[in-house]
Amino acid sequence: MIKKIINFISDLTKSRIFVIGAFFAFLFILLVHRVFVLQVIEGENYLESFTYRIQKETELPSSRGTIYDRNGKILAYNRLANSITIEDSSLLKTNAEKNEMIFRLLQLIEGSGYEAIYNIPIRLYEDGTMEFTVSGNSLLRFIRNVYGKDNIDQLSEEQKSVTVEELFDYMCHGDDDTSMFGIDDSYSTEDALKIAAVRYELFMKRYEQYLSVTITSDVSDTLVAKIKENTAELPGVTVEQDYVRQYENSKYFSNITGYCGEISEDELEEFRLSGNDSYTSGDIIGKTGLEKSFENELHGEKGKQTVYVDSLGSILEVAERVDSSPGNNLYLTIDKDYQIQAYNLLEEEIAGILLQKLSSSGEGRIDMNDVYAALIKNGIIDLEHMKDKGASELEQSIYALYQSQESSRFETIRHLLDGTNMNSYNACSEEEREYIELIENIITNNGILDTSRLSSDDETSQLWTTGNTSLYEYLHYAIGKDAIQVSALEISDTFLDSNQIYAALTDFILLELDGNNSFSKIVYSAMLSQGMISGQQVCLLLYEQGVLEKDADYDNLLNNVVDAYAFMYNKIKNLEITPDMLALDPCSGSLVATDPKTGEVLALVSYPSYDANRIGDANYFASLLENESLPLYNRAMLQKTAPGSTFKMITAAAGLEEGVITPDSYITDMIVFDKVGIPVSCWSTQYSHGSIEITDAIKESCNYFFYEVGYRLGIDSNGYYNSEYGIQRLRKYMALFGLDRTSGIELDEAEPNMSDMDPVLSAIGQARNSYTPSQLARYITAVASRGDLYKLSILNKLTDSNEQTIQEYSPEIIDHINFKESTWDSIFNGMYKVIGNSSFLSVFSGLDVEVAGKSGTAQENALRPDHGLFVSFAPYDDPQITVTVVLPYGYGSYNSGSVAKNMLSYVFHQNEATDGKRQAANVDGSTVSD
Template identity: 80%
Template structure:
């Protein structure tokens, strides 16, 4: 024992013992402290623990406002709240996620909003289900649900899955996956709504940092409800952003354009240009001034660094840089003028339609064309005919369609499988429509790249000229490597030509089954065969809520009015507009300028669209499919021959070059045979006699101006040289600005100055082709007696505090220095035009003196002539010019009527007309052009 105590005594004296004792004490202290923290005080610390994470966010900037010349708002930003959701680590199970999403959807719906629902499945009140898409778009959805990378990876069983089977898979999954785990505690409708949100999150499973917008532009009341339920809605956030709002958008969208989310291509282009301020999801200008003045309007985003808790609530703002709003843009456009001009165009065009509408169709527009137009232009919703809740009339028509559809597909299969190898030219009319549709499908979907085919190849030339079959052309294209496998959604690389053709055929047939263009062809054919009647078409307009049931409905049902008169009434009341029909005529443009400044007062393109609805996919698709081309800015993009409006330029060239004088008389011999082929005056029976230049402008005598063009082509020896003549004429075209665009700050087509035949060019034909904006600059230069401006729709640019940044006062490019006698002759001739019997009745009740010139141009022998009219007023002190172009408008009389009504508004009314607008009364007069 003594030995043990001695050993222990020696051990306590060693350093090891001291160190060991110290560590033992510290370890015991640590255990005691851990016991206190986790056991004794554990609940207290758990309750006070706050999860903190740093998060950097961008603060959106407010886009600048666009105003008219009088400070009236055309486009502005308003702050809006959106509800977003992202995957949150606090929710581990499907049940937790579904319960949270269901709670969120109830809050949204109780406030009168709808949650995102982008899955192509519809659930009816009786619990039955149906797919709302078909063909390739449905297969792409099925592919996504099953998590495949390409359609060809789907099994045949998966491709043919029923809607009930797919919903069951989305709800419960299979043995290998639970998918969304939506149990039977939810109704079918509730489950689908949950599945729709889960699907959006599922599609972002590889980019979980991206949130999904559940609903947008919500009220403050709903925002408050969401915030009150924050603890129960992990991952749900309120995001503030700006929504672009357009006032009276349909009248101004061709000028303002619209905004949208930046595309990957646009983002890449900006990065290449060195602009890194834009990121995915930013809103940018897509068209119009929104696009061309993007950098001025956009503003600079702010940023902030915040700390958030596990629920996403902000605990602390560590750093914040405020955003800078964009600059404001003031236009020279007068809002009231713009609206009035648009309405006048629509009324006049509707009046022409009424005047030309016949029950038989000879020498006008047949009522059957109107019925077909309501189908072709998407006014009648063909998809709704097959819905479960369709009306009895819709169901009966769809039943007929189904039998016709089957025979149509048989015809198409014969074209594709080679059993019908007729050339395009030898096919029937409806077969040609199918071939053209198939070509559009494979081209628009990137399957066939025709540009990679050689134009020198024999088969390609035969295809272009309609001398080969669709079957042979497609096999030829595959052999030349012009068909893309990736566009066919095929993952297999090594396929033979027959396998590729089979895949392409399958793609085409699936695409045809879902494209509205195919349905429109079949329904139009049914109309032509008498399987659908005009009365049924009219009744469909009520069944589909195009019109609300009214007295006209009762009269139609009771046989008081027939379908023809019903359509006439609706066009008269502008309930059916020219834009809805897309028949000739269906469009027009008007440009008004101030000749003293070069400012554009109105720049109208009819028809137009509502930029506020551009994010609506169905609406945007309807615009793309509308044959009247509402997205096309006709005022700056559509070129036509100027016709007789060009004759003032020819008169100026003749007078300034000395080939005529104001006192030169030329006898109209009707047929001008000094060149071959000979040309005739518009009046082929009665000569205008011997006339000088002012009367030649008044009567629009082609023969007189043929002679001027001919004399311009005569050299010093009197020999006619057309190259010499056209060059002299082109010099004057350039003086009036026809060698360049008008200067308007929008996308504009390049003008085309004629380079041939001075005789025909002298009357505005040959290869002369200009936009209404370019004609407006020309008449502005005439009205100002030689001041050639770069026209402008911009007044000034200011910052957010309305301090001037830039003044856009139009510049005079040059002054056209003509003799006073030349200008006098032009003015007097244009003044006489208004006194001409053709236009005297139009302008008779206008107590200001107007100078004008009509023009008619033929583009297509099978379609009506274009109608043009240029004018200015007052005659002795021009304050405004008005240029009107009505494509396929049956000549210039109607264009002159629009110009007169616009001038009447500017100088007399200056207020919008009251009461219900109606189609204009058109008397069908013809004019001398």
């Protein structure tokens, strides 16, 4: 038996079936072993790593360099911040899944005290009603986006007239086929709108799905932790860490530091054309100020990493990483304390001038109704809030009154457009003029009116410029000159005759005016001037809208214990209502302080200013653009004015150095100078300054004396007066003092304008002389240093992130003015005597340090107050600082001199800055000789 079994096995092993069976048995054992290893021995490891993997390259942001003042005090720095972003995820297939995920995300965000993005123009009220928050073309553009059209003209009439409820239903309700986002009825109307807002942002990026949408920014670590804990339920949602630019005491320094913002397509292209391809869409760059001019130094270098992520966006593995490099640090010559003090002094002085003009009964008096109207025109009163159903009873009553007037005011505009009112601009009422100016701004700013196509030589163009033609005639003229850009009107048919173009233009204008805030301001202001709104109501609105916090003054105003005049006067005095909020004359000023021994700029102030930390807030930025005091305008570097009598030291130098006068020359003031051209008078038309020499001429600011010097500069070798010869000689000395070029300060600066005509008028700083405060500051620095002409600078040094110096900056002496000592002595003595002049003696009394200065008054608009200027340096015998003050439309130089004195008092520690409540300066309205 055993033998038979052995023989059977022997025969079997010799067969082909055995070989094949043994082979498959081996394979089966090998398979079982491999499965055992994979599932049992290494199963846990493979389970953890077995997931969806995709390679993704990400950028690592760099930290922008810090900006410091001269003493190492921080002005601008970067801080880390977290943002919550979302992008379309392939894991979410249906609308219901997407909506559920977004709702869960919104709950986490709002539960942590943050607000999510909400950019759709639909407002929901507590009673469940809704309304659009925009109108006119803005509304049509939103409707166009929702319906996915390329332009407004493609919308049907039914779509154009869609109600807010109908559009809400289209966006939210219904199934996936009949609704835009398929948000079912299980969500409240409020939640549905919030979900739709997020879906709308994603929808607008549907052709750029690689771009994420930021839901909320600068969030806490607590919210970040919640997001990460719920990662599995929030596909497409990520936490991105980036740097936020922070500015210390921003309003005092924003004209210097500038601000940062997201790079535009044009800026991106500029960098690429310059060979710099390190920037990408979404990067933050310097937009203005030093942030812009030192972008390359401050920006730093981004890092990058290659990672593997799963379907939820979680990082599985970092394959490669290159760390970012922080930007360099910039130290300035600016003294932070000087800058803050100078800004406050300007504000206090300007407020004091306003109060003096409010209480004055003389020339230039400001009517209190103009103050009330300014609060409306300058956007301090929020007219949009008046429409809100949550508005107060006072707001609602005033808005109801406005609504009763709105249609008639629109009819006024229609008559201007359809030719019913053919009055020229000059013949129109003040209100009609404001409508015409608004219409011109609308079509210009929207790129519809291209004025470059209109020749200034054309009769109609000249009539329009002088206000002697009607709006109707001007617009038809513009169409005839192809100056109306049809494409900007968003109409598909570009083959239109002139009447069709005018009809389309009229429709566009009327749509833009519907709900236009500027139009509303004109109407409200007209209602105020006509007594339909009272000053008390305007003052109460300041409390109703949170501009002022309710206090005892509110109760007194409400109960008629104080009238509106006394109330407003007190609020201006206490700087609760500041000059920039009113934008009346004056509302602005500049102060530049330099060290005459080094050419360093110690303070560079432009009032008013803005908070660069809030520049990314669309509403805040819009308010800055709306503010007629122009807070974004760097007046210290860009606003040119005639220098007035501050120029007379140049004329004195020219006369002395050219030998047309000597320090001992006496000229008798005849009051009226009539040797050439149209007779001109000295500033003192009632009495003569008598026979005076150069130092007293500077002290008294005797125009006649300097007219005569300008005249003598024009006497040629043949003894004849030659205006061209005279102005050339005078311009030589303007150039010696640097007025032929910009100051050198490392910011955008307007080009100076040296007068090229009439040496007689130019000699007193008039004619075509026009300079910025920075340029006047460089000139007075050269005076104080007895001839060192610096290229002024606000830069101290550049260091790396480890504080190792990369580059040191120092103001460059570009020339030295070699005058006779007697010339410098005459100028110094004259400026010293100015402070002893009876006009300024009271201003500078009590100041122990000896000061040299010169005032200046310049009239450039007969309908507005004179500019006030003052240049100075101290101590007189060893100048350590110069102070230049310019108050545009500041009612003369007395007030500018007061600011300069108070600044010098602070610098020399005789008037320390107070931590107490600030008030407007006590302005007595004195006048001075210039």
